[in-house]
Amino acid sequence: MADQVLTIPDSLSVSPPQIADETFLERLHGWVVTVDHKKLGILYVLYSVFFLFVAGAEALCIRIQLLRAHNHFLSAAVFNRFFTMHGTTMVFLVGMPILFGFANYLIPLMIGARDMAFPRLNAFSFWLTAFGGLLLYFSFIGGFGLYGVGSAPDVGWFAYAPLTARAFSPGHSTDYWALALIVSGFGTLGTAINIIATVLSMRCRGMTLWRMPLFAWLMFVVSGLTLITITPLTAAQIMLLIDRYLGGHFFDTQAGGSAVVWMHFFWIFGHPEVYVLVMPAFAIANEIIPVFSRKAIFGYPAMVAASAAIAFVSLGVWAHHMFTVGMTSVSNAFFTLSTMLVGVPTGIKIFNWVATMWGGRIRFATPMLFCIGFLFQFLLAGLTGIMLSVSPLDWQLHNSYFVIAHFHYVLVGAIVFNIFAAIYYWYPKATGRMLSERLGKWHFWLFLIGFHITFDTMHFLGFMGMPRSIYTFEPDRGWDRLNMIVSIGGFIQGVAVLIFAVNLVWSYYRGQPAGDDPWDAWTLEWATASPPPEYNFATEPVVRSRRPLWDLKHPEDPDWRYEQ
Amino acid sequence: MSTISLVPLTPDQPLDLPSRGRVGMLSLIIGESAIFTIFVVAYVFYIGKSLYGPTPAQVLEVPIFNTVCLLSSSFFIWLAEGSIEKNRMRRFLLWWSTTICLGIVFLVGTAREWLKLIYHDGLTIRTNLFGTTFYSLVGLHATHVVVGLLMLLLVLVFTLTGHVKESHTERIQVLALYWHFVDAVWVVVFTVVYIIGR
Numbered sequence: 001m002a003d004q005v006l007t008i009p010d011s012l013s014v015s016p017p018q019i020a021d022e023t024f025l026e027r028l029h030g031w032v033v034t035v036d037h038k039k040l041g042i043l044y045v046l047y048s049v050f051f052l053f054v055a056g057a058e059a060l061c062i063r064i065q066l067l068r069a070h071n072h073f074l075s076a077a078v079f080n081r082f083f084t085m086h087g088t089t090m091v092f093l094v095g096m097p098i099l100f101g102f103a104n105y106l107i108p109l110m111i112g113a114r115d116m117a118f119p120r121l122n123a124f125s126f127w128l129t130a131f132g133g134l135l136l137y138f139s140f141i142g143g144f145g146l147y148g149v150g151s152a153p154d155v156g157w158f159a160y161a162p163l164t165a166r167a168f169s170p171g172h173s174t175d176y177w178a179l180a181l182i183v184s185g186f187g188t189l190g191t192a193i194n195i196i197a198t199v200l201s202m203r204c205r206g207m208t209l210w211r212m213p214l215f216a217w218l219m220f221v222v223s224g225l226t227l228i229t230i231t232p233l234t235a236a237q238i239m240l241l242i243d244r245y246l247g248g249h250f251f252d253t254q255a256g257g258s259a260v261v262w263m264h265f266f267w268i269f270g271h272p273e274v275y276v277l278v279m280p281a282f283a284i285a286n287e288i289i290p291v292f293s294r295k296a297i298f299g300y301p302a303m304v305a306a307s308a309a310i311a312f313v314s315l316g317v318w319a320h321h322m323f324t325v326g327m328t329s330v331s332n333a334f335f336t337l338s339t340m341l342v343g344v345p346t347g348i349k350i351f352n353w354v355a356t357m358w359g360g361r362i363r364f365a366t367p368m369l370f371c372i373g374f375l376f377q378f379l380l381a382g383l384t385g386i387m388l389s390v391s392p393l394d395w396q397l398h399n400s401y402f403v404i405a406h407f408h409y410v411l412v413g414a415i416v417f418n419i420f421a422a423i424y425y426w427y428p429k430a431t432g433r434m435l436s437e438r439l440g441k442w443h444f445w446l447f448l449i450g451f452h453i454t455f456d457t458m459h460f461l462g463f464m465g466m467p468r469s470i471y472t473f474e475p476d477r478g479w480d481r482l483n484m485i486v487s488i489g490g491f492i493q494g495v496a497v498l499i500f501a502v503n504l505v506w507s508y509y510r511g512q513p514a515g516d517d518p519w520d521a522w523t524l525e526w527a528t529a530s531p532p533p534e535y536n537f538a539t540e541p542v543v544r545s546r547r548p549l550w551d552l553k554h555p556e557d558p559d560w561r562y563e564q
Numbered sequence: 565m566s567t568i569s570l571v572p573l574t575p576d577q578p579l580d581l582p583s584r585g586r587v588g589m590l591s592l593i594i595g596e597s598a599i600f601t602i603f604v605v606a607y608v609f610y611i612g613k614s615l616y617g618p619t620p621a622q623v624l625e626v627p628i629f630n631t632v633c634l635l636s637s638s639f640f641i642w643l644a645e646g647s648i649e650k651n652r653m654r655r656f657l658l659w660w661s662t663t664i665c666l667g668i669v670f671l672v673g674t675a676r677e678w679l680k681l682i683y684h685d686g687l688t689i690r691t692n693l694f695g696t697t698f699y700s701l702v703g704l705h706a707t708h709v710v711v712g713l714l715m716l717l718l719v720l721v722f723t724l725t726g727h728v729k730e731s732h733t734e735r736i737q738v739l740a741l742y743w744h745f746v747d748a749v750w751v752v753v754f755t756v757v758y759i760i761g762r
Contacts, residue, residue, distance in 0.1 A: 189592075197587040234599060265602060
């Protein structure tokens with residue numbers, strides 16, 4: 001860990017750190033009305049971490065219920081609500097906001113800008129997203145369901161028609177679900193527009209597109225994908241509300257409508273959404289792996305091209321969620337092949353990361369540990385993905401725990417691991433203090449072990465025929481022991497996340513001071529103070545290569561000699 | 565390692581960055597296009613799938629006058645863009661007001677069409693699939709016209725109070741971009757609803 005003092009000439013804070021003489025209310029007011037991209041980024045992350053705990057608790061309740069056959073911890077109705085809320089929360093209130101939070105915090109710093117392109121739109125988007133989350137959870141109190149008791153949405157996170165029709169989902173719980181997603185969807189759309197405009201229009205001098213950090217590049221691609229991914233969901237939700245409130249017939253099979261159309265519309269959103277979530281995780285790996293391998297990223301242009309290719313191909317794979325619906329063999333073949341095609345650019349990325357680490361002097365700090373875990377698990381998740389893309393195999397495994405295991409390998413094994421890596425890596429920048437490495441290592445190992453106990457085992461349950469979304473099972477199925485193991489793994493992960501929470505709070509007050517550049521990194525955000533002053537850089541930085549801080553630290557061998 | 569060139573690009577070279585307003589508006593238009601695409605796909609998919617009448621052929625009349633009004637408003641807003649760029653504020657006011665009037669005429673035309681459909685032909689959003697998809701798609705477009713008109717009116721008010729100047733050219737053009745988009749969408753909606761679907 002190099003702790004050298006390093007400045008881009010005149011770019012550092014010129015004013016002394018502000019003395020905290022504000023009252024609590026004044027500070028709170030400052031956070032509520034802020035349009036500063038850094039504060040909004042932190043708000044996004046805190047908001048998501050809060051919901052990570054909520055949705056994690058829901059998952060643990062689900063696992064207690066499935067601990068053994070005929071358990072009576074949750075009733076069937078509550079179980080349905082919990083897995084619906086767990087899925088919806090994790091995707092819309094944890095995954096997307098936290099990744100957009102990182103983008104918000106980091107992109108202006110990385111490209112040497114003062115703020116995002118539209119700071120007020122930025123604040124508006126955050127509060128829309130936050131309101132969407134509150135709306136979804138208010139349904140526990142306000143959403144009168146089947147028997148007139150308070151109830152949350154219970155139609156599954158993909159809410160297939162005709163279950164969502166008035167006749168089968170009376171009350172307002174489904175409306176809360178639809179409205180919450182429309183509202184937070186507009187928030188997401190605003191953020192995506194903001195990121196695109198920031199990347200294209202706010203870069204500092206010398207920061208050509210081909211010198212941008214890969215993090216900014218991937219977030220740019222993700223935002224472009226978001227524009228055409230979130231909006232179909234919004235459209236489908238509007239149709240659903242028209243059906244429910246105005247008596248429309250979009251998904252009403254009794255009037256000639258089609259339930260399969262909802263499936264198509266949902267997965268036209270739903271599959272690219274996976275890439276909207278996973279590409280920011282790639283973006284994080286692109287920053288962390290080179291810094292901790294002490295080498296420049298291998299194959300920068302290939303990484304950009306692969307990201308664009310993934311975004312493009314991901315638009316044509318949605319119906320692989322629908323092989324069991326009964327499509328023509330031509331569609332089955334098309335979606336099988338297009339799904340396999342995604343494996344090519346993804347494979348290129350994995351090779352590039354491994355090539356970056358190859359021959360590097362790897363430092364096994366906590367962020368890097370999480371990234372290595374990500375590499376391993378993402379590879380496995382990709383391989384089970386290729387298995388599921390084969391439509392005959394999917395007919396066998398569809399809606400079984402094998403599918404659950406596969407996508408949790410992506411969502412937890414890849415995305416959550418990299419979210420943790422990112423928090424360990426950038427926490428010093430945002431707070432000025434390091435997270436404890438000791439607690440970090442505990443967190444990593446416990447989480448890794450818990451993760452594998454849970455999700456490796458789920459694959460076998462899937463092969464043994466256990467379907468998803470069932471609230472209990474018969475004792476004679478032979479699923480008892482494996483379900484017990486899955487649940488135990490879940491609790492180990494829960495303990496690991498609690499250690500993480502302790503680490504977040506403890507290190508904020510007692511952590512070792514970080515300095516401006518604790519990891520000896522190369523991108524612009526490490527050139528300013530930790531935490532950065534409100535204006536980011538006192539003078540506009542000028543960039544000559546992809547690793548501006550390398551150039552400063554090594555004037556005898558700068559990168560711009562080799563990059564063209 | 566091959567040495568390609570030892571002379572770096574001059575870092576002081578200013579980047580030619582696009583205007584953030586334009587980029588933002590174009591991104592919004594891409595997102596909105598996706599929303600419209602889903603509604604158009606639903607409309608096309610459900611053509612002829614209604615189990616009971618009335619059918620489009622029985623009740624729909626092709627709104628030629630309406631279409632001419634809306635599409636020509638794109639031309640007038642383009643004239644307005646050109647006028648403010650050359651600081652001819654009176655002309656700008658004239659063309660801008662013309663655009664707004666044409667937009668209002670379009671909305672009135674739609675209202676009359678819906679009035680006829682609802683009270684004369686008995687077609688509502690819950691009558692059949694045609695009603696559901698028709699009112700959703702045309703209504704979504706009309707909503708966009710209303711939002712566009714509100715923004716155009718806001719600019720008109722600021723122009724009348726003398727707050728809009730030549731220096732606002734770019735913002736006016738960004739807003740006009742949205743109006744062009746609303747008009748372009750109508751071409752698609754018109755084709756799908758009144759030509760293919762009838």
